[in-house]
Amino acid sequence: MPKLLIITQKNDEYESLIRAANLPDLEILSIQDDKRTSECDIVLGEPARIREHLPALKNLRWVQSIWAGVEPLLAPNLRRDYTLTNARGVFGELMTEYIFGYLLAHERRIFKLRQAQVEKYWDGQNNGTLRGKTIGLLGVGSIGAEVARTAKHFKMNVRGYTHSSETSSDVDMYYHDNLLEFVDGLDYLVNILPNTPSTRKLLDASVFQKLRKHVLFINVGRGSAVDEDALEKALREEKIAGAILDVFSEEPLPKEHPFWTTPNLLMTFHTAALSLPVYIVDLFVENYHRYLKGDALNYQVDFERGY
Amino acid sequence: MPKLLIITQKNDEYESLIRAANLPDLEILSIQDDKRTSECDIVLGEPARIREHLPALKNLRWVQSIWAGVEPLLAPNLRRDYTLTNARGVFGELMTEYIFGYLLAHERRIFKLRQAQVEKYWDGQNNGTLRGKTIGLLGVGSIGAEVARTAKHFKMNVRGYTHSSETSSDVDMYYHDNLLEFVDGLDYLVNILPNTPSTRKLLDASVFQKLRKHVLFINVGRGSAVDEDALEKALREEKIAGAILDVFSEEPLPKEHPFWTTPNLLMTFHTAALSLPVYIVDLFVENYHRYLKGDALNYQVDFERGY
Numbered sequence: 001m002p003k004l005l006i007i008t009q010k011n012d013e014y015e016s017l018i019r020a021a022n023l024p025d026l027e028i029l030s031i032q033d034d035k036r037t038s039e040c041d042i043v044l045g046e047p048a049r050i051r052e053h054l055p056a057l058k059n060l061r062w063v064q065s066i067w068a069g070v071e072p073l074l075a076p077n078l079r080r081d082y083t084l085t086n087a088r089g090v091f092g093e094l095m096t097e098y099i100f101g102y103l104l105a106h107e108r109r110i111f112k113l114r115q116a117q118v119e120k121y122w123d124g125q126n127n128g129t130l131r132g133k134t135i136g137l138l139g140v141g142s143i144g145a146e147v148a149r150t151a152k153h154f155k156m157n158v159r160g161y162t163h164s165s166e167t168s169s170d171v172d173m174y175y176h177d178n179l180l181e182f183v184d185g186l187d188y189l190v191n192i193l194p195n196t197p198s199t200r201k202l203l204d205a206s207v208f209q210k211l212r213k214h215v216l217f218i219n220v221g222r223g224s225a226v227d228e229d230a231l232e233k234a235l236r237e238e239k240i241a242g243a244i245l246d247v248f249s250e251e252p253l254p255k256e257h258p259f260w261t262t263p264n265l266l267m268t269f270h271t272a273a274l275s276l277p278v279y280i281v282d283l284f285v286e287n288y289h290r291y292l293k294g295d296a297l298n299y300q301v302d303f304e305r306g307y
Numbered sequence: 308m309p310k311l312l313i314i315t316q317k318n319d320e321y322e323s324l325i326r327a328a329n330l331p332d333l334e335i336l337s338i339q340d341d342k343r344t345s346e347c348d349i350v351l352g353e354p355a356r357i358r359e360h361l362p363a364l365k366n367l368r369w370v371q372s373i374w375a376g377v378e379p380l381l382a383p384n385l386r387r388d389y390t391l392t393n394a395r396g397v398f399g400e401l402m403t404e405y406i407f408g409y410l411l412a413h414e415r416r417i418f419k420l421r422q423a424q425v426e427k428y429w430d431g432q433n434n435g436t437l438r439g440k441t442i443g444l445l446g447v448g449s450i451g452a453e454v455a456r457t458a459k460h461f462k463m464n465v466r467g468y469t470h471s472s473e474t475s476s477d478v479d480m481y482y483h484d485n486l487l488e489f490v491d492g493l494d495y496l497v498n499i500l501p502n503t504p505s506t507r508k509l510l511d512a513s514v515f516q517k518l519r520k521h522v523l524f525i526n527v528g529r530g531s532a533v534d535e536d537a538l539e540k541a542l543r544e545e546k547i548a549g550a551i552l553d554v555f556s557e558e559p560l561p562k563e564h565p566f567w568t569t570p571n572l573l574m575t576f577h578t579a580a581l582s583l584p585v586y587i588v589d590l591f592v593e594n595y596h597r598y599l600k601g602d603a604l605n606y607q608v609d610f611e612r613g614y
Contacts, residue, residue, distance in 0.1 A: 097437055097461070101415045104408030110573075111421070117574050120567050122559035124576045126583070130404055153460050154404070252429035260427050266417075267424050269431045276433070 002291070003027045005037055007045030007053060008066060010277060014044065017281040023288050042291070044284055047072040054079060062291060065301075066280045068143075068273075069222070071195055074306050084301040085287060087280055092146030094273035095220050099147055099190055100154075102244045102266070103130060106216050130154040136161065136183060138202075139192035139221060140168055141307070143273075147190065159186070163198070180210050188216050194307040195222035203227060208234035215240045220272045223248035228259070235262050246272040309598070310334045312344055314352030314360060315373060317584060321351065324588040330595050349598070351591055354379040361386060369598060372608075373587045375450075375580075376529070378502055381613050391608040392594060394587055399453030401580035402527050406454055406497055407461075409551045409573070410437060413523050437461040443468065443489060445509075446499035446528060447475055448614070450580075454497065466493070470505070487517050495523050502529035503613040510534060515541035522547045527579045530555035535566070542569050553579040 004026055006014045015028055029040050041061040043050055050063060051072045063073070065086040073084060105111070107128035116123035135151050137144045140160035148158045148170035160171035161182045175182040179202065183189055189211065193199040203217075204227040211217070217240060219226060228249055234240050242264040248257070251270055259265055287297050301307060311333055313321045322335055336347050348368040350357055357370060358379045370380070372393040380391060412418070414435035423430035442458050444451045447467035455465045455477035467478035468489045482489040486509065490496055496518065500506040510524075511534040518524070524547060526533060535556055541547050549571040555564070558577055566572055594604045608614060 093438060093462070094436060097411055098415060098434075100407070101411030101417065104404055105412055105417055108405060108408045108575075110408065110412060110417075113575050114418070114573060116576070117567060120562050122576050124559075124578060126581050127405075127578060129401060131400060150460065153457065155400070252431075255427050260424060266421060268415075268420050269423070269429050271431055271434060274433050 001025050001027055002042055002288075003029050003036075003040040003059075004042045004044060005029050005031060005040040005053075005057075007031060007043060007049045009046070013277050014066075014281065017277055018044075018284065021281065021285045023285065024292065026288065042288075044280075051078070062287075062297065064284050064287060066275045066277075069194065070301055071306070074303060080303045083297055084303065085297050085299045086301050086307075087275060087283060088142045088299045090276075090279035090283060091273040092143045094276075095143050095192070096146050096150045098220060098246070098268075098272040099218055100130075100150055102218060103135075103188060103216065106242065106244075130156055133157070133187040134159065134185060135188045135190060136186040137171070137190050137192060138182075138225070139194070140164070140166075140171060140174075141192070143220075144168065144192050145170065147192070179207060183207055183210050186211065186215055188218065190218045191221040191225050193221040193225050195224045196306045199225045201225070201227045203231070205230040205233070208239055211240050213239065213241065216242045216244065218244045220246045223251070232258050232262050232265075235264050238264075242266070244268070246270055308332050308334055309349055309595075310336050310343075310347040310366075311349045311351060312336050312338060312347040312360075312364075314338060314350060314356045316353070320584050321373075321588065324584055325351075325591065328588065328592045330592065331599065333595065349595075351587075358385070369594075369604065371591050371594060373582045373584075376502065377608055378613070381610060387610045390604055391610065392604050392606045393608050393614075394582060394590060395449045395606045397583075397586035397590060398580040399450045401583075402450050402499070403453050403457045405527060405553070405575075405579040406525055407437075407457055409525060410442075410495060410523065413549065413551075437463055439463070440494040441466065441492060442495045442497060443493040444478070444497050444499060445532075446501070447471070447473075447478060447481075448499070450527075451475065451499050452477065454499070486514060490514055490517050493518065493522055495525065497525045498528040498532050500528040500532050501614040502531045506532045508532070508534045510538070512537035512540070515546055518547050520546065520548065523549050523551065525551040527553045530558070539565050539569050539572075542571050545571075549573070551575070553577055 002025060008014055029036050038056055038058045041059045044064045047065050047070045060082045062083045068086055068088060068091055070086050109127060113123060134157040136159040137147055138161045140162040145168035148168050151158045152170045158171045159173050159182060161175045166174045202225050208230055231243060235243055244266050246268045247270055259267060290297050309332060315321055336343050345363055345365045348366045351371045354372050354377045367389045369390045375393055375395060375398055377393050416434060420430060441464040443466045444454055445468045447469040452475035455475050458465045459477045465478050466480050466489060468482045473481045509532050515537055542550060551573050553575045554577055566574060597604050
């Protein structure tokens, strides 16, 4: 009989949602019951918290991460004798709402119009539109595909940069290398790449130099993909129009970091796509049925590639 | 040979776009040439400006308005011996970008997060999502249909209130009367209705009372549809969560109007869907070909109904 251990900040919420799903044969163990946690074969939780318990989980066969990022479980000295699945799919819609919220806020000048209201000034100036604009997606996995689908809905041109296969038909043109060619001519650049050795500081001064002056850059992938000094310089010197950052090299961002006050930089707080338990449990339930049948699980992470 | 008179604030831009379209047999008359304006059979322009010239246009057969709203040409004492077409279709996409820009700004708390940045406060709170929310569209013409299409893209529930036929299949449920039933249970209420006798102050205290506390109201139709005192009161008393207004009973809005400083009210300046000449000329070109062939023109206005 499968035994599940839940290791999250919201164990009660997860437990009641999973109990409500009436999964066959599943026993839920309590993290408080030290003696029995070693019996569990399934863990659902946050990667950093799971990491601490890894050595003790003698019967572990499957870990379902509630997040997309699973870096804490990828260190080469950690065991890899289990199947690691992460949360995908569920984030695509939330990320898309975030990205298009900020793209539209930019085109519609909503902060400027708010200021006009404060000054009681009737600002009848025209606005920009998404239609016909070119968006470049760094990373075209399940999240990128969802962003591309929405970009086509708004009649945009879509470029995708990926080292994987060309799975989304909503991408008009794929690039597999030559990053500078990929970014040349974009209106918006969106980073969705995970944190891997090959993405670190991929977005450096040479990239920001190549972007046109009106480009808006959005980072919802990982802070490590950006050379933050180079980005700050590009914004201060108005080489690009703006940046929307949800992720940073260090989080929470230290108070003395220049990004807090960099012009034309809007930040959010790694909240572009927070795990909503109700979404995650849906995903867990489907994977549990696959687990029982012995089918391949959805969203397996390759420990070497890191995603 | 058809003769066109252009009466807009941007005559030169319209003339050069129309010349670039190389329309067969078309002569473009100058508004400066008083002696010849009476010869024109076609007018392209802004309703209020056209109105002044109506009596002199002896040969008038067709007026193409560059705006959706044509109130200035509908007064009962004015001639109606010509075909009046307005601008439709082109506004749907722009209105949709406006509406979804503000819906997402609301769910994503983008003004609050900007304030957190100013205060150097790492605000990791969760956000709302569009998915599963219910939007109510007052008016389901070509603009409403486009808004409904985008709402379905974001997996929302869509209600439509209309006195016309049920043309959009993206509306889940239609209401033809009983406004209070229509608004009951909504998450967002969007007014897209034109200005007609039956829409005046349609949104009054009884409607705002019926809305739930978290509702966001958006008006991109006409200011006359709203009882502005009742709306201001509903916002001050926090009966609803907020209002996004692009249109007002008087425009530009007088400096002493309370809306400038009403809490949770964001205003824009009748700019949700400004006529972009390049869109309007596309529409004129298609109608001109129909005119030459003697076919029914697109987007004819019924002088009685007013749209």
